Amino acid sequence: MTYHPALSEAAKAFLKCEHQLLIDGNKVEPSSGKRTDIIDPGTGNVISTAAEANSADVDKAVAAARRAFEGPWRQIKPAERTRIMFRFAELIEEHADELAELESINSGKPLVFCRNGDVVGIAEMLRYMGGWTTKMGGDTHNISLPGEWHTYTLREPVGVVGQIIPWNFPLNMAMWKIAPALAAGCTIVMKPAVQTPLTALRIGELALEAGVPPGVLNLVTGRGDPVGEAIAAHPGIDKVAFTGSTEVGRRITQAATGNLKRVSLELGGKSPVIIFPDADLEAAAAAVSSSIFFHAGQVCAAGSRLYVHERAFDQVMEAVAKRAREIRVGHGLDQGTEMGPVISQQQLERVTRYIQSGQEEGATLFAGGNRIGDQGYFVQPTVLTDTKPGMAVHDEEIFGPVLCAMKFGDDDIEQLAASANASPYGLASSIWTRDLNVAHKMASRLQAGIVNINTHSSPDATLPYGGYKQSGWGRERGFDAIEMYTEVKAVAVKLS
Structure with a gap:
């Protein structure tokens, strides 16, 4: 060997x-x-x-x-x-x-x-x-x-x-x-x-x-x-x-x-990330990228459904796509590697099928989308926009480095929460805003076992970890x- x-x-x-x-x-x-x-x-x-x-x-x-x-x-x-x-x-x-x-x-x-x-x-x-x-x-x-x-x-x-x-x-x-x-x-x-x-x-x-x-x-x-x-x-x-x-x-x-x-x-999970226009958009975009591309997206709590207010959408998406293109993908033991492979040939085929099906169903490929090389099981960090309920990439857990992004407007919190909750899963979620009134209202409405505010990860031994619904x-x-x-x-x- x-x-x-x-x-x-x-x-x-x-x-x-x-x-x-x-x-x-x-x-x-x-x-x-x-x-x-x-x-x-x-x-x-x-x-x-x-x-x-x-x-x-x-x-x-x-x-x-x-x-x-x-x-x-x-x-x-x-x-x-x-x-x-x-x-x-x-x-x-x-x-x-x-x-x-x-x-x-x-x-x-x-x-x-x-x-x-x-x-x-x-x-x-x-x-x-x-x-x-x-x-x-x-x-x-x-x-x-x-x-x-x-x-x-x-x-x-x-x-x-x-x-x-x-x-x-x-x-x-x-x-x-x-x-x-x-x-x-x-x-x-x-x-x-x-x-x-x-x-x-x-x-x-x-x-x-x-x-x-x-x-x-x-x-x-x-x-x-x-x-x-x-x-x-x-x-x-x-x-x-x-x-x-x-x-x-x-x-x-x-x-x-x-x-x-x-x-x-x-x-499983299909965790929503919600970014309001008053948020620290640079920090939010960095956290979004980290959440979905960390460990090649093979994380049950990965922030795989991104909701961004229409006034912040372009800025956030450009920052996430820039990060997707710049991430150093390689063997886990190579110095400087930031994202490794998916676990197997089977998982590689699963992830690339989802990316293809998303485009066939009307999603726009904003970044990535392809396999990298022919040795090992590497997938490009991928961002899909124009995704919506009913698409497999939106509804199902992919377990790969694939982000599905959507805009929202000046709708009320109830409507936004309903969209975020429209999933059989309820593991994790995150809310990005400087308005604590909005943050706490959203936190009370999200059907998830974990709600993070201005972060997507809170990995402490003292905090309970688990999900609602089929999570x-x-x-x-x-x-x-x-x-x-x-x-x-x-x-x-x-x-x-």
């Missing part, structure tokens, strides 16, 4: 390993004996292989997680869980460069974002969630039943959880799920995306080194069918957490009905994530 020259020896050594499953603290060969090629999307070359699990491997992982839940993990006091999680965070930081390189070469994201965003973020997530272990108590209640009572609630771990993560943010999505589950006292069976298992496997090793007991974090790599389906349907799993497409989220929900396990879903169920980050991994028990003692 040929590796990018910027890779460190530590990253190369990990890529050369024959990666196995992680079950009960041991590296285990898959029952199938099969392996999956791992591709560098910047070149299209195979850079490693991973074990291809099946339902029998999921059974083993669930059994290990159940033993750990009912045994050593339950016996560990909250303060000790905190110490383990803090040590885990320290190890993440000690191996930050290696993890960033693996994330970059596997997902295509530029190295600087992996190092300064993802790795820093997951260490912070561990510390934030680790701080909750000693603070998630119950309450006492004053009830009105006859006689004398002592009543209280307990907050307890939900049990064994199945976690299925996507390919666009392998490190972040793994830790957004692992950290609150560990803090709550749950045990985990995780399936990374088949395209991007590398960093999950590496942090699984670091978890053991940090003192996470065997069986608490189990990793089963492979395809959605059969591994993801087995996790979703497994009677020994008490909750499943999924991040990915809305289509797959529906299948997860259906599979989970067998034992009515709890389900949380972080799904999902439940919230990740913040105490809301802890609640997703716990059950509340009411205890009533009749004293007389």
Whole structure:
């Protein structure tokens, strides 16, 4: 295998390993004996292989997680869980460069974002969630039943959880799920995306080194069918957490009905960005570009529907198109790269089909629109104007660097909000204005789990993250994530 020259020896050594499953603290060969090629999307070359699990491997992982839940993990006091999680965070930081390189070469994201965003973020997530272990108590209640009572609630771990993560943010999505589950006292069976298992496997090793007991974090790599389906349907799993497409989220929900396990879903988006004429237009245009072109638009919260007031439209669009033309597109490990490839040939074809269909349906190609080169999976940053409801590019999640732009006039806020809300999705949104009256009115009307004002991103561990409508169920980050991994028990003692 040929590796990018910027890779460190530590990253190369990990890529050369024959990666196995992680079950009960041991590296285990898959029952199938099969392996999956791992591709560098910047070149299209195979850079490693991973074990291809099946339902029998999921059974083993669930059994290990159940033993750990009912045994050593339950016996560990909250303060000790905190110490383990803090040590885990320290190890993440000690191996930050290696993890960033693996994330970059596997997902295509530029190295600087992996190092300064993802790795820093997951260490912070561990510390934030680790701080909750000693603070998630119950309450006492004053009830009105006859006689004398002592009543209280307990907050307890939900049990064994199945976690299925996507390919666009392998490190972040793994830790957004692992950290609150560990803090709550749950045990985990995780399936990374088949395209991007590398960093999950590496942090699984670091978890053991940090003192996470065997069986608490189990990793089963492979395809959605059969591994993801087995996790979703497994009677020994008490909750499943999924991040990915809305289509797959529906299948997860259906599979989970067998034992009515709890389900949380972080799904797709078609997020609106609304720019009023009094906004800082230069800052707004820069943020629009960053939102849709960051990680080649492969972000569920990407600002993919742009609404600009007609008096500001030309200025904003020229600035966004200029940025689209100037972005340095290249391999994630190349110095100076600002936007990498999409994840696969399949995704490349999907994105370019949408761009073509948009033009066929009447949209105007304002910038970009083509594939770049013939090695790797690169798409030009693309801007479409004259888009409208009913066009696939306007209505559907593309998951690529494609912005759909529209004008609005001096309509009332209700009409503008109705246009922004005219989507089956409701994940993120942003409002750009200096008028706080307008900002707060719009914020109250947008049907989205995240509303940002004069920014499109607020990536803090304390803020809940999730969506309305078909963008999902439940919230990740913040105490809301802890609640997703716990059950509340009411205890009533009749004293007389």
